[in-house]
Amino acid sequence: MQLLSLLADRFEEALRGWVEHPEEHARRVAVARDPRHGDYQANIAMPLAKPLGQPPRQIAEQIVQRLQVDDICMPPEIAGPGFINLKVRDAFLAESIQRMAQDDRLLVGNQTPRRYVIDYSAPNVAKPMHVGHIRSTVIGDSLCRVLRFLGHEVVSDNHLGDWGTQFGMIIYGYKHFVDPAAFEQNPVAELSRIYRMVQSIIAFQSAQKKLPAAERRLERAARAAQEAETAAQDDPQVRKASKQAAKELRAAREEVQALQDKVQAVLSDPELARLAEAHPDLEKRVQLETVKLHQGDEENLGLWRQFMPISIREIESVYRRLGVHFDHTLGESFYHPMLPQIVQKLVDSGIAVESDGAICVFLEGFDAPMIIRKRDGAFLYATTDLATVEYRMQHFHPDAILYVVDHRQSEHFQKLFAAVRKMGYADVELQHVAFGTVLGPDGRPFKTRSGSVVGLEYLLDEAVERAYQVVCDAERLERAGLELSESQRREIAEVVGIGAIKYADLSHNRTSDYEFNIDQMVQLEGNTSTYIQYMYARTCSILRKSGETIDADWIAQTTVVLPTEVERTMALQLLQLEDALLQTAQDYMPSVLASYLYALAKQYAVFFDQCPVLTAEDAELRASRLLLCHVVGRVLRQGLDLLGINVVERM
Numbered sequence: 061m062q063l064l065s066l067l068a069d070r071f072e073e074a075l076r077g078w079v080e081h082p083e084e085h086a087r088r089v090a091v092a093r094d095p096r097h098g099d100y101q102a103n104i105a106m107p108l109a110k111p112l113g114q115p116p117r118q119i120a121e122q123i124v125q126r127l128q129v130d131d132i133c134m135p136p137e138i139a140g141p142g143f144i145n146l147k148v149r150d151a152f153l154a155e156s157i158q159r160m161a162q163d164d165r166l167l168v169g170n171q172t173p174r175r176y177v178i179d180y181s182a183p184n185v186a187k188p189m190h191v192g193h194i195r196s197t198v199i200g201d202s203l204c205r206v207l208r209f210l211g212h213e214v215v216s217d218n219h220l221g222d223w224g225t226q227f228g229m230i231i232y233g234y235k236h237f238v239d240p241a242a243f244e245q246n247p248v249a250e251l252s253r254i255y256r257m258v259q260s261i262i263a264f265q266s267a268q269k270k271l272p273a274a275e276r277r278l279e280r281a282a283r284a285a286q287e288a289e290t291a292a293q294d295d296p297q298v299r300k301a302s303k304q305a306a307k308e309l310r311a312a313r314e315e316v317q318a319l320q321d322k323v324q325a326v327l328s329d330p331e332l333a334r335l336a337e338a339h340p341d342l343e344k345r346v347q348l349e350t351v352k353l354h355q356g357d358e359e360n361l362g363l364w365r366q367f368m369p370i371s372i373r374e375i376e377s378v379y380r381r382l383g384v385h386f387d388h389t390l391g392e393s394f395y396h397p398m399l400p401q402i403v404q405k406l407v408d409s410g411i412a413v414e415s416d417g418a419i420c421v422f423l424e425g426f427d428a429p430m431i432i433r434k435r436d437g438a439f440l441y442a443t444t445d446l447a448t449v450e451y452r453m454q455h456f457h458p459d460a461i462l463y464v465v466d467h468r469q470s471e472h473f474q475k476l477f478a479a480v481r482k483m484g485y486a487d488v489e490l491q492h493v494a495f496g497t498v499l500g501p502d503g504r505p506f507k508t509r510s511g512s513v514v515g516l517e518y519l520l521d522e523a524v525e526r527a528y529q530v531v532c533d534a535e536r537l538e539r540a541g542l543e544l545s546e547s548q549r550r551e552i553a554e555v556v557g558i559g560a561i562k563y564a565d566l567s568h569n570r571t572s573d574y575e576f577n578i579d580q581m582v583q584l585e586g587n588t589s590t591y592i593q594y595m596y597a598r599t600c601s602i603l604r605k606s607g608e609t610i611d612a613d614w615i616a617q618t619t620v621v622l623p624t625e626v627e628r629t630m631a632l633q634l635l636q637l638e639d640a641l642l643q644t645a646q647d648y649m650p651s652v653l654a655s656y657l658y659a660l661a662k663q664y665a666v667f668f669d670q671c672p673v674l675t676a677e678d679a680e681l682r683a684s685r686l687l688l689c690h691v692v693g694r695v696l697r698q699g700l701d702l703l704g705i706n707v708v709e710r711m
């Protein structure tokens with residue numbers, strides 16, 4: 061049930077033929093922030109005061125006269141300068157909850173179907189997978205679920221980074237640094253070790269080159285800061301300059317420190333230092349291996365074919381654990397054969413031009429062009445993405461393509477989208493569903509302990525372990541009167557632990573950074589999935605204890621009554637499920653759904669506290685309250701499922 065748009069439609073009717081663009085004004089109805097103002101509040105009259113040349117209160121009165129909401133609301137009230145407050149009728153709420161209980165889809169309608177391609181997860185194979193990839197995976201998976209539930213068609217596609225420089229790194233590393241016995245024993249760990257080794261040496265060599273200049277910058281900054289310090293500090297202009305100088309000094313110091321760390325990381329390990337010496341200019345050497353791979357060199361292709369399944373198996377075990385599936389996994393390598401054609405096509409159509417030996421697409425509003433073929437003939441990430449769009453348009457015919465990718469790639473996507481428009485794809489919606497960084501306790505980007513795929517699984521294990529400690533604590537279970545076998549406890553811990561990781565990602569507004577804190581995310585109190593899962597389990601437990609079988613007949617015979625404000629509020633919240641889902645889909649923000657579920661779970665806790673169910677005064681009230689518990693349980697379970705989170709019936 062779309063209560064909000066139902067009301068907006070009524071306002072639109074009331075305004076039609078009287079003001080211009082009634083639909084735009086009608087949108088200014090929203091859930092009331094303060095329950096004293098009713099359930100919904102329309103701020104329509106004030107903005108109309110000017111165009112209509114009347115005092116807003118007078119306009120509000122006229123709107124109310126024209127407005128027909130009798131079947132849904134009590135007579136509207138006008139407040140303050142001209143707000144229109146609406147209170148939904150109890151009878152409407154009760155009757156709707158009844159229908160909701162009888163409906164498989166919880167009164168969520170099917171939208172006019174659109175076809176979406178969702179590009180998410182997309183880790184770089186053979187490179188340690190990081191928390192950012194969980195974030196993309198979890199957000200993307202939830203968007204797939206929500207859009208499908210709303211009746212859309214979704215093609216999920218994992219655009220694996222299986223063709224990039226990281227292969228040059230491990231191919232070079234494998235040829236020169238591999239420990240065959242270790243590779244035999246545990247290929248994933250050995251490849252990961254090799255990767256990190258090559259990475260550190262490259263970082264070391266580049267830091268060594270940059271250090272002298274950085275140190276000179278630091279000296280200059282120190283001098284400038286000193287001078288600013290001694291200048292007359294009572295002049296605000298000078299104070300400002302001195303602050304700026306201090307800031308620059310800090311930045312210069314940090315830069316030198318970071319470079320020194322990279323140098324030290326290698327120098328402190330004699331073996332690594334020896335290798336760094338023996339393999340000068342490693343970055344170039346690695347690049348040559350990548351080029352050879354891309355040109356079809358047999359040896360390198362052979363190694364690529366050998367490494368791919370090893371890494372993919374590892375990534376898939378993470379997906380299995382998270383319960384995530386893709387319709388397609390068309391990685392970068394899949395598009396490799398199409399790259400010369402796409403470049404040719406863009407050149408032929410005049411969209412791309414040669415510049416300094418490279419092939420570029422110049423785009424309005426961007427200083428630097430999008431390079432699609434380098435001077436040395438190599439193709440780029442952007443080239444692959446162009447070929448990918450072309451392929452998707454031809455094979456999937458989408459109405460929208462969503463890219464769930466780190467916000468740091470936003471410029472890449474802006475350029476990509478601009479280029480796609482130039483190619484003549486005018487109608488497809490293109491969205492970079494960007495997300496912020498996952499931070500560690502130090503406020504810096506979170507790093508897994510070993511920085512490897514294994515590290516990611518280790519994180520999941522850790523969350524499950526903490527979940528076990530929190531929810532399967534012996535004393536707690538005893539207090540709750542729950543007798544559970546060890547395997548049941550393990551199962552609960554798995555559901556709670558994995559749910560916690562996902563919910564932490566999903567409940568934060570995706571565009572902001574958030575701190576990854578396992579201890580906090582598994583807690584039973586606060587905005588956590590554990591809390592919502594627990595409230596779901598409570599609904600199950602009370603229904604179990606009631607001894608009733610809540611089936612279609614039982615529901616049909618039950619009359620919903622809402623004698624208390626607590627029940628009334630909860631009923632209204634239940635009916636707002638569809639609005640929450642539509643908002644989630646419109647903004648591509650699973651956090652909207654998460655907030656909705658958390659608010660409902662909290663309201664259920666209040667209800668549980670204040671409204672006796674099994675011991676209600678009479679049979680009618682008891683049945684009505686049981687039915688509410690039943691619907692709350694269903695909404696929580698369904699909602700969590702749309703976030704990709706499971707539930708257990710006892711915890």
Ligand code: ARG
Nearest residue numbers: 179182183184219221445465
């Ligand atoms: N592999 C990339 C990374 O890890 C993300 C790819 C996103 N998808 C795309 N079509 N570019 O940064």
